[in-house]
Amino acid sequence: xxxxxxxxxxxxxCRICLEEEEDDKDEELFSPxxxxxxxKYVHKECLNRWIEETTNERAKxxxxxxxxxxxxxxxxxxxxxxxxxxxxxRKICVMFFIPTILLGSxxxxxxKNLNMITMLDGGKIYRNTICQDYxxxxxxxxxxxxxxxxxxxxxxxxxxxxxxxDFYISFYSGFWALFLILFWYNMLKKQLKNKELFFQKxxxxxxxxxxxxxxxxxxxxxxxxxxxxxxxxxxxxxNMILDFTNLxxxxxxxKFTINEINIEITDKNIVLPWSEHYNANESGYNMIEIxxxxxx
Ligand SMILES: [Zn+2]
Ligand SMILES: [Zn+2]
Numbered sequence: 001x002x003x004x005x006x007x008x009x010x011x012x013x014c015r016i017c018l019e020e021e022e023d024d025k026d027e028e029l030f031s032p033x034x035x036x037x038x039x040k041y042v043h044k045e046c047l048n049r050w051i052e053e054t055t056n057e058r059a060k061x062x063x064x065x066x067x068x069x070x071x072x073x074x075x076x077x078x079x080x081x082x083x084x085x086x087x088x089x090r091k092i093c094v095m096f097f098i099p100t101i102l103l104g105s106x107x108x109x110x111x112k113n114l115n116m117i118t119m120l121d122g123g124k125i126y127r128n129t130i131c132q133d134y135x136x137x138x139x140x141x142x143x144x145x146x147x148x149x150x151x152x153x154x155x156x157x158x159x160x161x162x163x164x165x166d167f168y169i170s171f172y173s174g175f176w177a178l179f180l181i182l183f184w185y186n187m188l189k190k191q192l193k194n195k196e197l198f199f200q201k202x203x204x205x206x207x208x209x210x211x212x213x214x215x216x217x218x219x220x221x222x223x224x225x226x227x228x229x230x231x232x233x234x235x236x237x238x239n240m241i242l243d244f245t246n247l248x249x250x251x252x253x254x255k256f257t258i259n260e261i262n263i264e265i266t267d268k269n270i271v272l273p274w275s276e277h278y279n280a281n282e283s284g285y286n287m288i289e290i291x292x293x294x295x296x
Pocket of ligand 1: 014018042
């Protein structure tokens with residue numbers, strides 16, 4: 001008879017390879033069945049190898065000592081996210097450019113008093129003129145003339161409606177891209193089967209970075225609005241290209257990460273730690289019911 005009480009205080013060891021648990025070892029010991037004492041613990045790797053190599057069919061899904069059927073999770077749940085959501089670059093193109101251009105055009109048409117510019121300028125109506133001196137020299141006659149032109153974002157937008165469209169579209173480009181990123185994030189969170197694995201590989205900070213890139217035009221606006229107002233009103237195209245690139249990179253990288261996960265997932269069964277009161281709805285413990293016909 002073994003003394004189990006003493007073993008509780010000793011180091012755990014694997015019942016297959018008989019190695020003791022080491023702190024620096026990646027492989028952790030766990031107990032897959034009701035056994036206690038010397039048979040309590042086993043390495044995941046050792047048990048999986050044993051299950052693969054044994055010719056005894058029964059030993060593949062139950063402990064031959066205590067006859068407990070292992071709780072297994074089928075590891076064959078590959079991600080079908082991109083099969084379920086047939087999103088490709090062309091679709092992103094449509095989902096991004098059309099609403100951006102529509103939103104920009106409609107708000108510009110409706111915003112007759114250019115309230116958005118007033119709001120961006122801190123509630124003030126900012127106008128500015130730029131003056132240049134011209135000297136004319138016709139033989140004996142020398143003339144000196146000063147010409148002043150309006151030079152603020154508001155003036156440009158009022159004077160050239162095309163720049164107004166450009167300005168409003170630049171503005172909505174980032175916001176619409178931000179909306180699409182958050183939508184994408186939400187979809188991944190809801191539909192991925194291996195969420196934890198995905199967000200371990202594709203960390204939230206990467207999503208934050210994608211979101212920050214969307215806000216670039218606001219910073220750009222405040223940098224150039226006084227000195228180069230014409231630049232602030234003609235940035236729609238480069239801005240949209242940047243936002244579209246940002247979205248494409250996010251799409252590509254998430255797809256790459258999901259492919260990586262699918263490569264890692266084999267079609268093996270993984271034996272989970274034994275639990276007397278496992279919840280059939282809890283993730284991981286829901287694949288195989290424990291049958292009682294072997295308990296004689
Ligand atoms: Zn082992
Ligand atoms: Zn056992």
